[in-house]
Amino acid sequence: MDITHRTTDQQKPAEQRRRELLEAADRVVLRDGPKASMNAIAAEAGITKPILYRHFGDKGGLYRALATRHTDALLSALRAALDAPSDRRRRVESTLDTYLASIEAMPQVYRFLMHPAEESHQSEQSFDVGRHSAPLLRRMGEELGQVIAERVDLGPAADVQARIWGHGIVGMMHAAGDWWLGERPCSRAELVSSLADLLWGRLAMADDLPGGPGF
Amino acid sequence: MDITHRTTDQQKPAEQRRRELLEAADRVVLRDGPKASMNAIAAEAGITKPILYRHFGDKGGLYRALATRHTDALLSALRAALDAPSDRRRRVESTLDTYLASIEAMPQVYRFLMHPAEESHQSEQSFDVGRHSAPLLRRMGEELGQVIAERVDLGPAADVQARIWGHGIVGMMHAAGDWWLGERPCSRAELVSSLADLLWGRLAMADDLPGGPGF
DNA sequence: AGACTGCTGTTACCGCAAGTAACGTACTGC
DNA sequence: GCAGTACGTTACTTGCGGTAACAGCAGTCT
Numbered sequence: 001m002d003i004t005h006r007t008t009d010q011q012k013p014a015e016q017r018r019r020e021l022l023e024a025a026d027r028v029v030l031r032d033g034p035k036a037s038m039n040a041i042a043a044e045a046g047i048t049k050p051i052l053y054r055h056f057g058d059k060g061g062l063y064r065a066l067a068t069r070h071t072d073a074l075l076s077a078l079r080a081a082l083d084a085p086s087d088r089r090r091r092v093e094s095t096l097d098t099y100l101a102s103i104e105a106m107p108q109v110y111r112f113l114m115h116p117a118e119e120s121h122q123s124e125q126s127f128d129v130g131r132h133s134a135p136l137l138r139r140m141g142e143e144l145g146q147v148i149a150e151r152v153d154l155g156p157a158a159d160v161q162a163r164i165w166g167h168g169i170v171g172m173m174h175a176a177g178d179w180w181l182g183e184r185p186c187s188r189a190e191l192v193s194s195l196a197d198l199l200w201g202r203l204a205m206a207d208d209l210p211g212g213p214g215f
Numbered sequence: 216m217d218i219t220h221r222t223t224d225q226q227k228p229a230e231q232r233r234r235e236l237l238e239a240a241d242r243v244v245l246r247d248g249p250k251a252s253m254n255a256i257a258a259e260a261g262i263t264k265p266i267l268y269r270h271f272g273d274k275g276g277l278y279r280a281l282a283t284r285h286t287d288a289l290l291s292a293l294r295a296a297l298d299a300p301s302d303r304r305r306r307v308e309s310t311l312d313t314y315l316a317s318i319e320a321m322p323q324v325y326r327f328l329m330h331p332a333e334e335s336h337q338s339e340q341s342f343d344v345g346r347h348s349a350p351l352l353r354r355m356g357e358e359l360g361q362v363i364a365e366r367v368d369l370g371p372a373a374d375v376q377a378r379i380w381g382h383g384i385v386g387m388m389h390a391a392g393d394w395w396l397g398e399r400p401c402s403r404a405e406l407v408s409s410l411a412d413l414l415w416g417r418l419a420m421a422d423d424l425p426g427g428p429g430f
Numbered sequence: 431a432g433a434c435t436g437c438t439g440t441t442a443c444c445g446c447a448a449g450t451a452a453c454g455t456a457c458t459g460c
Numbered sequence: 461g462c463a464g465t466a467c468g469t470t471a472c473t474t475g476c477g478g479t480a481a482c483a484g485c486a487g488t489c490t
Contacts, residue, residue: 017467037447048469053449089419137390153424160401164391164409165418171390172383175352179382186375194379201416203380204304207368232438252476263440265479274477 018055018065021045025066030108034063034115064135070109071136074102078140082147092199096192100177104188107181114178137174141167169199233270233280236260240281245323249278249330279350285324286351289317293355297362307414311407315392319403322396329393352389356382384414 024045028036038059042049056062081098084091103110113136145166148154154161172195180191239260243251253274257264271277296313299306318325328351360381363369369376387410395406 038449039447047467049448050450050470051468054467059448088423138394141390141394151424152418152421154421157401157405160405161409161412163400164395164406165413167394168387168391168410168413171393172387175356175386175389176379176383178386179353179356180379185378186372190372190375191379194376195383197376198380198383199413199416200419201414203367204415208303209366209368253478254476262438264477265441266439268478269438 021047021052021055022062022065022069025062026069029063029066029112034112038062067113067135070113071139074099074136075139075143077102079143082144089196089200093192093196096173096195097188099173100180100188100191103177103181110181114174137170138167141170144170172198236262236267236270237277237280237284240277241284244278244281244327249327253277282328282350285328286354289314289351290354290358292317294358297359304411304415308407308411311388311410312403314388315395315403315406318392318396325396329389352385353382356385359385387413 021041025036025041028041028044032040038049038052041062042052045052052062056065077098078095081095082091084094086094142163143166145163148165149159149162152158152162176191176195180186180188186194236256240251240256243256243259247255253264253267256277257267260267267277271280292313293310296310297306299309301309357378358381360378363380364374364377367373367377391406391410395401395403401409
């Protein structure tokens, strides 16, 4: 008893409060997009702005905390797929599929993580794209690079090569996924196998079409 | 009679004025980053805000016009590399190198095209990334997809496959380039050949390292 | 000539969002 | 009772995007 409620009545509630605020922010951001104002978020949480600032410093801090939650969840899922016990090709496909399934299941979250800005009024296609994707994409790239370095024999200069590939593959997955999510030109399975084919060197193998030099 | 010099004395100067404004905006944006205010741009051009708005509608319009100029230049360079008369591998490498050389030569322009936001105050690493990259990346992806579809024999469902690859390859190039530009972990030539190796299926060929299942 | 049009440009304002200061309040432990 | 601390508020400042409203200056129409 006793005690301390300081650590129990104040510190723990503080953590809990923070989570509540993040959940409220999540709701607003997922509803209004990244243009959500601090006032709106505070209102959704049933409080006022300065409290948000006391907890998160500034808007960037709030968004970063928000992004971290989702990012961590996605990264865990990817790590699991990456660690599955099967051959390399299957593992690649399952990782791609896990990523694509995630962004397909929660496009709102995805758009927040990748395209945070979204010009104010309806601007048809306001030329922005992934804004804070950086942390997420960078982390995914680094982690994948590490996995490659640990497991694939790349000969000399393997570290740099592995990191290059990590970032490259993540970028490929991201760009293709972003485009696919917008246009839905095919099923997820087709996308996965096309990308895996690309990584498996089908570009090098394919014949030229008649009519000119091949790409 | 009729008409007027309106088309010659007013429309032509209007076009010219527009270019002057864009050049001023370019200077400011390249100096202050994308956080440049309309007031600042207007001041640099020696005029005031409303004129900018009359010419470009809103800030998005200005930025779009600005982005289009640079985007078009980059796309021309890439098309040239893509059309060079040599074998596929060389063409891929030369296209990658053209892109990387461009972003290396004008990192300011690159950052504007890709990461337009850049939180206000010094925010170490404010979690944003490519913001309006969309138009540029999408256009590059589409164009590359078209080139692939025109030249590479992909069998059935070639169209979709080609577009997937187009966006995927562009995304790979973009992500790897973005990371490389920030960390400079190796020379441009190394990066180019590593990425080309990746596209050439070395991931599928490489042996596992001892100690666990290969990636 | 003088009214009309259409461009150039201005100053002065609105609205709104980020961020802050200052103040009040409850609960804790001493 | 008193200090400390987290919680909460109202009210403010600053700065930016965007918009009137107004003014000078061609050239054109009658």
